[in-house]
Amino acid sequence: MHSNKLIFSFLSILLLFTFKVSSQIVLPKIIGHNMVLQQKQKVSIWGTASPNEKISVAFAGQNKKTTADKAGKWSIQLNRMDASFTPREMTIKGNTTIVLKNILVGEVWLCSGQSNMEYAMRKYSKFETAVKGYKPPEDDLNKANNTNIRIFLDRRKYMDPSPEHLGWDAAMGKPLVDFSAVGYYFAKDLYSKLNVPIGMISAAVPGSRIEPWIQASKMDFAPILKNGKTLEKLSADGGESGKFYDTMIQPLIPYTMKGILWYQGESNCFLNENIRYAYKFKTLIESWRNEWNNKTMPFYFVQLAPYAYSTTKDERPHSAEQLPEFWEAQKLALHLKNTNTIAITDLVDSIADLHPGYKWEIGRRLSLLASNKTYGKKNVVWSGPVYKKMRIVHNTIEITFSETGSGLTSRDGKPLTWFTIAGKDGKFVPANAIIKDNTVILSAAEIPNPVVARFGWNEGTQSNFINKEGLPAVPFRTDNPWDKLFQ
Template identity: 75%
Template sequence: MNFKKFLFLLSTFALFTSNTFAEVTLPKILGHNMVLQQKKKVAIWGTAAPNEKIAVAFAGQIKTTIADNKGNWSLKLNPMQASFTPREMTIKGTNTIVLKNILVGEVWLCSGQSNMEYALRKYSDYKNLPEGSRPPEDDLNTASNANIRIFLDRRKYMDPSPEHLGWDTAIGRPLVDFSAVAYYFAKDLYSKLHVPVGMISAAVPGSRIEPWIQASKLETEPKLKNGKILDKLKADDGDTGKFYNTMIQPLIPYTLQGILWYQGESHCFLGENIRYAYKFKTLIESWRKDWQDKKMPFYFVQIAPYNYSVTKDRPLSTENLPEFWEAQALLLHLKNTALVSITDLVDNITDLHPRNKWEIGRRLSLLAANKTYGQQNIVYSGPVYQKMKIVNNSIEITFSNTGSGLSSRDGKPLSWFSIAGADGKYVPAIAEIKNNKIVVSAPQVQHPYSVRFGWNEAAQSNFINKEGLPAVPFRTDNPWEKLF
């Protein structure tokens, strides 16, 4: 037998065996108990033998496609209305897969580092938790809503599996390791929408933002509006794309409503600000592109007060955290983004992990209810700086998101305001509520120039709107606002 004939027979055998024995396989995210996104085309995909015909049947729909020459296939189901009826999905090729107990509703992806990963098991000793550290209900033992479904995206776990057991109902044991923020978001959102809710949690403690971004997307030199060019972003971390490749890419293109993000502590320890803002911008834009949804909602949490300045790794000041908050807030320039401030949710600024994740989840739910689901009567944010006006020896500050009015949480004078003249020397200021604006002044500053609020890593101000949501820290002399 000559060599060419041998190669021909070998290739023929390989083709025969691949078509004969290859079976349809599904990504881990497609499994029993999952929630499919309502009112959007729903992506279903997997692998099979090259050129194999695939049929998917669900809720009266039958869709067919043919795997490409590498065995990859995908199709989309027509948009569906929310449904509490558990239904089966059948995927048929050379083999048949039946996925059971599927609902249709709202699906959100939650990602970030330890504060997003923070699991409900932290509340397992519910009866002995101190007041303020105890959730309103003992959900680990009392949760009973089978219409909330959860998927925990674990590292080294996302390879296709023949069991298809990716999703769980948010009842009992599966909740123990699941993100508290994600669960409480779902719980509150369900109470507002009354449709099934599916949550995907993909978070890694201590992770920086670079591992969550595809390496090629960071091959950029961000150009500021003033023409200045930052150094390439990829140089900041050697693990670029690490978690994207293993935890995010396997989820794409599972149909989502939106994304929640809670991350940044690792970068605040590094003293980052504008560079983080550009990395965050890259992540948002690249993930939206991956999911082919330029308008996908992306809501995030401003990290909590913490005494970063005592770190021994590098010299940091008490203003590094406010500068990071400012960098996070720059992302509000992108459409369909919003943030929640949690400056009031810290019992101890030496604790990097605020315990009351139920309130953080609720605040994210307020964002979604108002901005994604059109419930305009819901106030979703505390006061946000809009503009300033110098009036004689004071500065008048106007805010958006004032709700039903500006207020003091404890009835005492507003705290953590400071004011400066043209010399930039800030002094503690008197801040008064007048006509739903804040008037800021100080006796020693007769010609005021700028104001700062909450400009310290320890700042936990009493300045709120009457809905109880805290004002977002700001400085009127933001050096980045016109550059981003």
């Protein structure tokens, strides 16, 4: 009899403990102390609790209430708020209470991709030894002290909820050491232009192909070109669909943010992909926007840097034109609204280096892009010359450009490099290139009747063709076979 009482008491304590644990509010890792909430948008706050538990969320004078569903899931949306440097608390109440501290309101961006986006601030020594210009103005790794820039490092095995709610940090000291250099310098430059708190989320994995970043259910389809031709089914092409989406992206959804920065493609370029990558990229952009319920969310990406793919020992042989064809595939994403790209052909010391160190300048250029296209600062020049159209005039080809800034020029004062033209036989030769207003006039003595032109159509391209703001021209070919077929 005494034994039965002991068993009953033990079971009662166990049930009471189980109830207390199950009744605790659990928040996703991304919602925690020091976070930045997106200004001027409804802000999602969500988590789990006991089934049918009543939940309230109080922040900045708002007090939102909801009830968890039968599975214990709950979510609310805070009303739109203006940016604020004032650190405030958020109180989340149910059967238990959570108080999150030091929360700011400003602009939130996600940066994702592979190693060049993951490239951490701890590699600062490579910045200091860079041969070309664009030196960082100061030693940010050791001197960064802006508590209004906050960072969240998304690690695959780190995204499970925890009771400490310590996901976010100020961008300084030890937390900054492991954070994306591109992401940090984007935030630093954007802060100088907007003067509001900036929150950066970094979710990047070295060596990753694009397929693991796409939800597996979205990948298995056969693209159809505008001419009716059906390409082979994409599926995963040997990659692991959804691997990083499931563990790193999905746990962030639906955290409210302004836009996405993407720097990825080297692993797919090694596979000699072009149009197939374009459709995977389109799938990623559209599916992420749909998951965040924001079909026009800004999505900005980095054109891959020059690299000698053709010299690498690989089971697939690579030509010197493989990388330009990949650039072309990346640019097909510009068919989607609110997408754009930056060129970095000038940010390489050696085309044998797959990881050039000019990450501060890449972050700055992405900030220029966002400043102009997202935040309406039209006086900010964000890109070098972009091919617009061509016309044949006698024995020359005249190329017209957009994004000319305050004018076209040569970086070193010498004749423009990496322009080629060809006649109907398709044999390209170097072209004489002369700047006239916002056009470039191309000619070659051995091509009396030119029909096509190319610029920077080589993996080693580091042209001197820029606008007067110092931004490099974007490589192109006027005989692009995909632009009118892609949909």
